[in-house]
Amino acid sequence: MKVKILVVFSVLVIALFAMSFAANTVTLNMIQVFTSPQRTHVLETIIKEFEALHPNVHINLISPPYESAYQKVYLMLSTNQPLDIVEVGDWSLEGVVQLGKMENLEPYIAKWSGAKDLIPGLLKAVRVTGGKAYIIPNGVYAKALFYRPDILAKFGITQPPATMKELYNDCLKITNPTKNQYGFDFRGTGLPTNFIDIITTSYLNDIDPSNMYKLKNGKLWFKDPRALEGLKLYLNFYKNTAPKDSINWGFDAQVNAFVAGTTPFLFQDPDTTGLLNSMLKKGQYKTAPLPVGPSGKVYPSYGFGGWGIPNYSKHKELAWEFIKFFTTPMISAYFCKEYGALPVLKSVYEDDPYFSSGVFEGWKKMFSDPQKYVFTSYPLANPAWTRWTKYQQDTMQQALLGRITLDQLTTKWYNFWKKAFGM
């Protein structure tokens, strides 16, 4: 009997202890939008570090599939579901902020000493809506040229191309469909906006850096003869140097073809390095600056993702603690090394040689020559933006399939943005 009482008493004590522990634990709900198994693992590691420093905090990471992540974010925010930290990418930032559920982070930034360490221009880029920051970026993305020296050496190509013309000629030289060897890692689907625009705009020397689709004189460039030449080159990359199947290639298929060596030239973001490092041996791939066009310039754009706080969160201060923790040099460097993004902090570039050498060489060179590599913004705050990327993809595919002419294509694009800009 005594034993029974002792057992019951012990169970009660343990239960009470567990309940009191649970009562003191704060759970933060955090959602990521760029979900992948590798990225989830990296985030979980960082979360564990944070939880070790804050024993009473538990972070519940929500990782919806990439394709439907924003639908989940919209749904959770619009229905006030428990959420404390929310990830948003640049292309969707305006839409998410328009829900009216995001906390203005300007008062937090004003009191944050770490803000001074953010790379120049980043906060300005983030202030898409009404000049206010609603997220703190966790990584920066920009396209560079990835190439496979081992494959290119077989064709006597020892240097990465510096111009679009050289790239095209190298691709032509390599392409041999009977041997399933092609040059350019074409992107036909999965919203290829960057790919189309990088090649097309490289033919123009007067793009407005604050708007990818306007010239410095305020006019749209779609009907400019120089842009038509750029689009012809884009079409020729598909017709003459890429597999026909690449009209259906998104990110996964592009990486597959690059790893297989089928297409040794690829335009991609730094997060690709995380994947490639696990699939290729060291030295099997390198990066170089994007080739410039006949204008002597090329117009890449900064992409970014970042963490924000819903304005109805009950744990805003703790959520901000986590965001600050994520933006410390050590964690930022770890995240960017493992995941492959470019760091958001100046001190990481200065103190960690990893980000200025090896596979990051392409970006280093691009960042050091702003006259040649003109980082340009997209009109992300325009309500037409959400429709544009899919519209551009579909109409471009029609042109690739020969269903519409380039003239018809540029007329469609011109009319789209003329209406969207109210011109």
Added chain:
Amino acid sequence: MKRSKAHRNLKNFIFWMLFPTFTIVAILTYYPTIKGILLAFEDYTVFTFQNIQFVGWQNFETIFSDPNFFIALWNTVWWIALSVAFQFVLGFALALLMRKPFRGRGVYAGIVFYPWALSGFALGILWSWLLNGQFGLINDILMKLHLIHHGIDFLSNPSYAFISVIAVNVWYGIPFFAIMILAALQSIPNSLYEAAEIDGAGSVSKFFNVTLPYIKPTVVSTLLLRVIWVMNFPDIIYGMTKGGPAGSTNILATYMINIVYFESDYSKASAVGLIIISILTAYALTYLKFTSSYELGEI
């Protein structure tokens, strides 16, 4: 008096037993349907969440002025006609083959019916890799057999892509008809065949005079259901092509999903949904008129 009290009690009992089901159906089906219909007449996008306006027929006008809508509509007709026709004929044939017992029939049936148990979306992704023009297993096999020299652009050539998605849908849907028709076939009493044989009926005569009339109700109801399901079945197309290239494999359901995913225009998507419902309602009413409930019950 006693009888009417018992009757009232029974009515109360039935009401309270049905009440939870009706409540759940009302919350999960009727409320979203009504809300969806209203949404089609509003301006509900990511950018207008905070200021939703009634816009009348504007969403429908936008849809009807989009040539891609009519491509999707026309594709939907072909998608349903070819998918259901082939699924039905091949499913029927399979059911006839499996009607008579043979050794290992259970295992064979399990293998044949297996695709039906899988997610259509997952199968779509699987087939998109099998049919990949560069790295696809099917092209690889065809090349190793020296039947082709270059990979076939199954999913990047618009004509091939549409045939490919229909072929996969046929493959996926055969088990449904096979299961339903096989069950109906197994319920036909042998005495009917014996009587037909005594009357001198051959195999063809038995099929048209015994088998077909007996399973007619099953055929009618499965065809009705299948047309509705296939029209509302974007899974395979979405997994394989997402409606591309250039919208060439879009059906109305994938066209609607793309509006949600890429335009975040929920009202426009609801308007497409309403058009789908209208077409299906018209179809169901016409179909039921031509195959009256009397015939459905007739054996």
